[in-house]
Amino acid sequence: MNTPELVIRPYETADEEQVIALWRRCHLIVPQNGPHKDIALKLQTQPNLFLIGILGDEIVATAMAGYEGHRGWINYLAVSPDFRRRGIGRQMMEEAEARLSALGCPKINVQIRSSNKSVVEFYESLGFSTDEVVSMGKQLR
Numbered sequence: 001m002n003t004p005e006l007v008i009r010p011y012e013t014a015d016e017e018q019v020i021a022l023w024r025r026c027h028l029i030v031p032q033n034g035p036h037k038d039i040a041l042k043l044q045t046q047p048n049l050f051l052i053g054i055l056g057d058e059i060v061a062t063a064m065a066g067y068e069g070h071r072g073w074i075n076y077l078a079v080s081p082d083f084r085r086r087g088i089g090r091q092m093m094e095e096a097e098a099r100l101s102a103l104g105c106p107k108i109n110v111q112i113r114s115s116n117k118s119v120v121e122f123y124e125s126l127g128f129s130t131d132e133v134v135s136m137g138k139q140l141r
Contacts, residue, residue: 004056006088008095011039011050011062018059019052026078032139038076042066049099053079053092061088065096065108072105093126111135 011019020035029035042050046066053061060083064076074096079089100108110128112119 006061006091007054008051008092009054010048011043011052015052015059019062022059022062022078022080023076025081028076028078038064049096051092051095051099053088055083055088061092063092063096065100067100067103067105072100072103072108074108074110077110089122090126 016036016039019039020029023029023035039050042064049065049067051063051065052059053063058080060080062076062078063074066073066075074093077089077092079092097108108128109131110123112123114120
């Protein structure tokens, strides 16, 4: 039986419900992050960097990248629990990195909850390392 090849393309409006369902399965939605709002905001800035990974007709992965002229960022990297450990996360990151690099981005940052050891290990396997910085945030809305 042939395994379908992962197709990576930019997000389309019709993807919204499948994407949010995936994020819920991956436990990426927290009370302070409204997924509909986050998607709407991303579509206003660099929508071509909001990537969707599809196997067959199923959305199995996402990566929301951005570049503000100094650093690139990755948010909402998600791979369906049913499709993990098949290289899909790596493929999504390779595509995001290629698109950011094409924009002249010199470095990519990610923020990971320190309790999420398996995700830290995943990014380390891709060549990421811990920066000696303090990550801070301030809610504006």
